[in-house]
Amino acid sequence: MENSTLTPEQSLLLISKTIEETKKRFKENGHLFIFWGGLILVVIGSQYMLEFFQLHKVFDIAWTSILFPLGGIYTYIYVKKKVKKMNMPVTVIGNNLKHITWIIGMNLMIMGFLFSDKLGDANGPVFIILFSIMILVSGLSIKFKPMTVGGILVNLIGLLCFILHPMYYGYSIMLAAIVGFIIPGILLNIANKKENV
Amino acid sequence: MFKDLDPILHSQLRLSIVSILMSVEETNFSYLKEETNATSGNLSIQIKKLQDAGYIKVKKSFKDNYPNTSVSITKIGIEAFEKYVNNLKHYIHPK
Numbered sequence: 385m386e387n388s389t390l391t392p393e394q395s396l397l398l399i400s401k402t403i404e405e406t407k408k409r410f411k412e413n414g415h416l417f418i419f420w421g422g423l424i425l426v427v428i429g430s431q432y433m434l435e436f437f438q439l440h441k442v443f444d445i446a447w448t449s450i451l452f453p454l455g456g457i458y459t460y461i462y463v464k465k466k467v468k469k470m471n472m473p474v475t476v477i478g479n480n481l482k483h484i485t486w487i488i489g490m491n492l493m494i495m496g497f498l499f500s501d502k503l504g505d506a507n508g509p510v511f512i513i514l515f516s517i518m519i520l521v522s523g524l525s526i527k528f529k530p531m532t533v534g535g536i537l538v539n540l541i542g543l544l545c546f547i548l549h550p551m552y553y554g555y556s557i558m559l560a561a562i563v564g565f566i567i568p569g570i571l572l573n574i575a576n577k578k579e580n581v
Numbered sequence: 582m583f584k585d586l587d588p589i590l591h592s593q594l595r596l597s598i599v600s601i602l603m604s605v606e607e608t609n610f611s612y613l614k615e616e617t618n619a620t621s622g623n624l625s626i627q628i629k630k631l632q633d634a635g636y637i638k639v640k641k642s643f644k645d646n647y648p649n650t651s652v653s654i655t656k657i658g659i660e661a662f663e664k665y666v667n668n669l670k671h672y673i674h675p676k
Contacts, residue, residue, distance in 0.1 A: 390593055392586070392672035398593065399666065402600035406616065471615065473601075473608030 406473075413576055414569030416459060417531075421565025423455045428554045428561075449497065456489065477525045488518045508553025512542030512560050519564045528575070531568040538564035586672075589634045590665045594619055594627045599662050602637060602654040610650040628652065636661055 390398065463482075466472070492514055500507055520535030522528075538560040545556050590596050597617045601608065614624055631637045636658030640651045654662075 390591065390596070392669045395586075395591065395596060396666075396669050396673065398596055399600045402597050402616075403604045406601050406604040471609070471612050473605035473612055475605045479606060 414572035416462065417565045417569030417572065419458070420455065421561040421569060423451060424561035424565070425558055427451050428558050432554060452493065452496075456493075481522055481525055484521050485518060488514050505550050506546075508550065508556060509542050509545035512538060512545060512557060515560060515564060516542055519568070523568070528568070528572060530571040534564040534568040585668045587661055587665050587668075589630065589636065590661060592627070594623065595631055598624075598627060598631060598652075599636065599654065599658060602652065603659070603662055607651050607653040610652065613652065631658070634661075 472478070492511060495503065495510070503510060516535050516539035518535075519531060519538055523531030523533075523535050541556050541560045541563070545553055548556065590599060594617060598613055601613060601616055610621075610624070610628075613619075613628075614621060617624065619627070628637065628639060632639050634657075635655060638653050638655050640653075642649050642651070
């Protein structure tokens, strides 16, 4: 790039073009949303399977306490590699999303492992509502409507759980994973691909 | 000719640097080089000019054993950029 002076019109054009290009570069992709949606489906779905085969008491806690932390480790490594590979700058939105994801994620883990007995029947709804906050904030931050709508639907599923029998909580969480993580994740990938064509 | 326009910002490369820094919280030298397609020497000179004017903050450190220069915009820089854009609007749409 030359270091020449510009006309006012050229200056405005340069500013808007540069800001637009920078925004495009650090657009989120849907990979982690699809990954977490899939992981939730596998964990909850397999719990129903374990219960069906009456192996629930033997494997349940070990299964959950292995897969979710492994998911957390994978997410950490994936984000770190992506930032390094793409030489991504630090952005306000990126930072906020990172913080809210870790705060809610850690709370979900702590509640799940230490206080699930105290939460009792409220376990399912509380988990789903926390998920919905994470999805809703992400959707609003990156201004992606399908994710915002997914977040609202997951929030409604969470509230609906309070009037459902606890035996349906697992199914509700799986539905929330599909509506809030997997579908918006796939749509986000499609939208990004279209933009890059 | 454009006497109200800040001469520090009214140059293609410096304006690009500040525009990028307006959209991100912090970035590094290689990112700016990639985005602006400028040579390292020219970029360093323009960064120094912006730093001397107090518009940007430059922090030199080591990341994975490699030198890393991180750059971010200052409050003075944000104000100058906003003033510059407002002045541009007056030139394009004079009342």
